[in-house]
Structure formats: C-alpha cells, structure tokens
Amino acid sequence: MTLIAPSILSANFATLGEDIKEVEQAGADWIHIDVMDGHFVPNLTFGPVVVNAIRPYTKLTFDVHLMIEQPERYITAFAQAGADRITVHAEACVHLHRVVHMIREAGLPAGVALNPATPVNVLENVLDDLDLVLIMTVNPGFGGQAFIPQSIAKLRALRTLLQSSGRTDIHVQVDGGINTQTSAMVREAGANVLVAGSSVFTQKDRTAAIAALR
Ligand SMILES: O=C(CO)[C@@H](O)[C@H](O)COP(=O)(O)O
Numbered sequence: 001m002t003l004i005a006p007s008i009l010s011a012n013f014a015t016l017g018e019d020i021k022e023v024e025q026a027g028a029d030w031i032h033i034d035v036m037d038g039h040f041v042p043n044l045t046f047g048p049v050v051v052n053a054i055r056p057y058t059k060l061t062f063d064v065h066l067m068i069e070q071p072e073r074y075i076t077a078f079a080q081a082g083a084d085r086i087t088v089h090a091e092a093c094v095h096l097h098r099v100v101h102m103i104r105e106a107g108l109p110a111g112v113a114l115n116p117a118t119p120v121n122v123l124e125n126v127l128d129d130l131d132l133v134l135i136m137t138v139n140p141g142f143g144g145q146a147f148i149p150q151s152i153a154k155l156r157a158l159r160t161l162l163q164s165s166g167r168t169d170i171h172v173q174v175d176g177g178i179n180t181q182t183s184a185m186v187r188e189a190g191a192n193v194l195v196a197g198s199s200v201f202t203q204k205d206r207t208a209a210i211a212a213l214r
Pocket residue numbers: 007008009010032034065067138139140141142143144145175176177178195196197198199
C-alpha cells in the first residue's frame with residue numbers, strides 16, 4: 001500500500017493547524033515536517049516549539065525530516081514535542097549508528113535520508129536498525145523543485161540492497177518533485193511512502209490531489 005505524506009513546507013504557515021486538519025480529511029496518511037537549520041541546507045524552517053504547537057491538530061503520524069547538522073542535539077526535543085518518527089541525513093551524522101540508536105532509545109522508528117549524490121551502500125551497516133530509508137529525489141532545502149531522474153536507478157539499487165539484506169519490510173520513502181507523473185515511476189521502482197508538498201498544497205481539491213498520487 002502506498003502512503004502519502006503531505007509536506008507542510010508548502011502549507012500556509014499562518015494557518016498551519018487548519019491546513020493539517022484539511023489534508024487529514026483529504027486522506028493524508030502521515031504529516032511530513034521539514035526541519036531546516038540554514039547550515040545543512042540553505043533554508044530555515046522551524047523547531048520543536050512549532051511541532052508541539054501543531055500536535056493537537058491531528059492524530060496522524062508526525063514524520064519529522066531533520067535537515068540539520070548534528071541532529072543528535074535535538075532528537076529528545078523533537079520526540080518530546082510530538083514526533084512519531086524521525087529521519088536524519090547520513091551526510092549530517094559523523095556517528096550515524098549512534099544517532100540511529102538515539103532515535104530508537106527515544107522510542108521512535110528511525111529513518112535515514114540520502115541526498116541525491118550519496119550512494120545507497122552507506123546504509124549497509126545500519127540497515128538492521130532502520131524502519132525507513134528516505135531517498136531524496138531533489139537536493140534538500142526547498143519545495144517545488146524538479147524531480148531528479150537518476151533517482152529511479154537509485155531506488156532500484158536500494159531495492160536490491162534491501163532484498164539481499166532480508167529487509168524488504170523497511171519503508172522506502174521519496175521526497176522532492178513528487179507529482180502525478182513521477183509518483184507512478186517511483187512506485188514502480190520500489191517507493192511506498194510518497195512525500196508531496198507543492199503537488200498537494202497548490203491544489204484546491206486536496207482530496208483529488210492525494211488520490212491522484214496514490
Ligand atoms: O524535504 C523537502 C525539501 O528539502 C521536502 O519535503 C519538500 O517539502 C518537498 O516539496 P515538493 O518537491 O513536494 O514541493
């Protein structure tokens with residue numbers, strides 16, 4: 001089954017709670033929350049205070065995508081603020097194994113994200129502890145960018161790695177440039193969790209937008 005995770009990066013920040021309720025009613029499975037620090041990526045968004053503020057608006061899974069350096073400094077704070085799962089970037093962690101364990105010790109499923117230029121083999125030694133792999137299909141930092149076509153070959157390489165490791169149960173998430181055209185391609189290549197920002201929030205009919213992606 002394909003899960004759709006609207007990214008609130010493309011929501012209206014002045015009415016964030018209402019936008020979240022609206023996509024929940026429109027059929028969203030998870031709410032994708034992009035945290036950016038202006039260092040790891042050239043953009044700034046929000047921290048645990050905002051996650052805590054929007055928590056009462058939905059019971060949907062809060063899928064927190066940390067695009068920050070040294071994410072280990074903030075795992076506990078996001079867990080306490082209401083994150084249901086946390087994904088960190090392999091490129092942002094000197095001690096990736098330790099950070100993955102910190103997420104699990106906070107009681108949450110752990111994800112690792114890979115930038116477009118990072119090969120899937122960096123996951124080999126942490127795969128046992130993962131619940132999700134996020135293949136970035138754009139360079140992280142902004143919504144509304146074009147899907148990078150090489151991502152398809154990378155998804156296939158990930159599928160081969162998961163099969164050879166006996167971990168076909170791991171969620172394969174894609175993020176960036178997912179729309180009605182690219183969703184079919186990434187699903188065929190093995191993705192089962194589709195993050196979508198602009199292709200959901202720019203549409204008036206969000207129920208139709210989510211259904212079309214699924
Ligand atoms: O993590 C990110 C961007 O770095 C995303 O989650 C974006 O929010 C996706 O936006 P669209 O490409 O779907 O507009």
